[in-house]
Amino acid sequence: MKIRINGKEEDVDSDSTLLELLERKGLNKNKVVVEHNAVIVDREKLSSFSVKQEDIIEIISFVGGG
Amino acid sequence: MSDILRIDDQNLKSRLFIGTGKFPSKRIVKDVLISCDAHVVTVALRRVDQDSDDENILDYIPKSCLLMPNTSGARNAEEAVRIARLAKSSGCGSWIKIEVISDNKYLLPDNMETIKATEILTKEGFVVLPYMSPDLMAAKRLVDSGAKAIMPLGAPIGSNRGLKTKELVRILINEIEVPVIVDAGIGSPAQAAECMELGCDAVLVNTAVAVAKDPVSMARAFKLAVEAGRLAYLSGLGPVIKKADASSPLTGFLREAQKA
Numbered sequence: 001m002k003i004r005i006n007g008k009e010e011d012v013d014s015d016s017t018l019l020e021l022l023e024r025k026g027l028n029k030n031k032v033v034v035e036h037n038a039v040i041v042d043r044e045k046l047s048s049f050s051v052k053q054e055d056i057i058e059i060i061s062f063v064g065g066g
Numbered sequence: 067m068s069d070i071l072r073i074d075d076q077n078l079k080s081r082l083f084i085g086t087g088k089f090p091s092k093r094i095v096k097d098v099l100i101s102c103d104a105h106v107v108t109v110a111l112r113r114v115d116q117d118s119d120d121e122n123i124l125d126y127i128p129k130s131c132l133l134m135p136n137t138s139g140a141r142n143a144e145e146a147v148r149i150a151r152l153a154k155s156s157g158c159g160s161w162i163k164i165e166v167i168s169d170n171k172y173l174l175p176d177n178m179e180t181i182k183a184t185e186i187l188t189k190e191g192f193v194v195l196p197y198m199s200p201d202l203m204a205a206k207r208l209v210d211s212g213a214k215a216i217m218p219l220g221a222p223i224g225s226n227r228g229l230k231t232k233e234l235v236r237i238l239i240n241e242i243e244v245p246v247i248v249d250a251g252i253g254s255p256a257q258a259a260e261c262m263e264l265g266c267d268a269v270l271v272n273t274a275v276a277v278a279k280d281p282v283s284m285a286r287a288f289k290l291a292v293e294a295g296r297l298a299y300l301s302g303l304g305p306v307i308k309k310a311d312a313s314s315p316l317t318g319f320l321r322e323a324q325k326a
Contacts, residue, residue: 006113006114007113025114027114031122031124032114032156033111033152033153033155033156035152038148040151040152040155042155058113059113059114060111060112060113060114060152061111061112061114061122062109062110062111062122062123062124062135062153062156062158063087063109063110063111063112063123064085064086064087064088064089064092064095064109064110064123065085065086065087065108065109065110065111065135065136065138066085066086066087066088066108066110066136066138066223066250066270066272066273
């Protein structure tokens, strides 16, 4: 099924959890913040949160800035 | 002499706030922060770049620093609020530098949207420090909306041009009760000292340190300048006059004849 991650369309297994998506990308859940359809998802809920077709996911982290 | 800058419930050990953008490497950020004893440090939030290294800027910021994420990228209050909430949910505290910009040429802040965002985020429990154009009425409204300090620009971001807004910042210092922190445009330690001599409570510097040939020693130079400027302000600068006022005594010259 297709979902949008950081503005890019991606094909993922149906019922993937957000944590699985992060792990597949090699991202540490403690160093990112995840937004699901514009709602922030608690870190503890990432492992139980399944994504659905056409969901919009944003994965955010801190970078240098002034 | 006890001279601690206090914002919200924090006693800040340095009046030099450091931004972490534009440095040649993340590794150098740590050395910079240590060399100037930085306390308040800004970072930004962006989409994860899956193609770049996975090292996080936070790994290079000492735990003793207080993180102040900015809302850069926000073009209106709504976007600033969204970014602030993301920052807070990362577990890095509740300080936020509101930055709302829709002018891409000069990167001047939108005071009206900044006021809106300040009001919303203060109600949500954030400690809000807004970046602003130095306008007295906007500053008063920011304070009414809950801003814990105001951060007027000295010159456009990254321009290194110094305190071009001096007369307006002077008015803010006189009229606004919360700390005034000059943010943006400060390009040299002399300019940072000028802000502090004027009576600013702190300065926020990023580009001038990041693009220096030796950022680590430049950070140290800024630290010393901020301390010198602050001490000068507290010591009370002398008046500026148009003519001369001799510093050596005007009596007892050798040429004068002694009277009997």
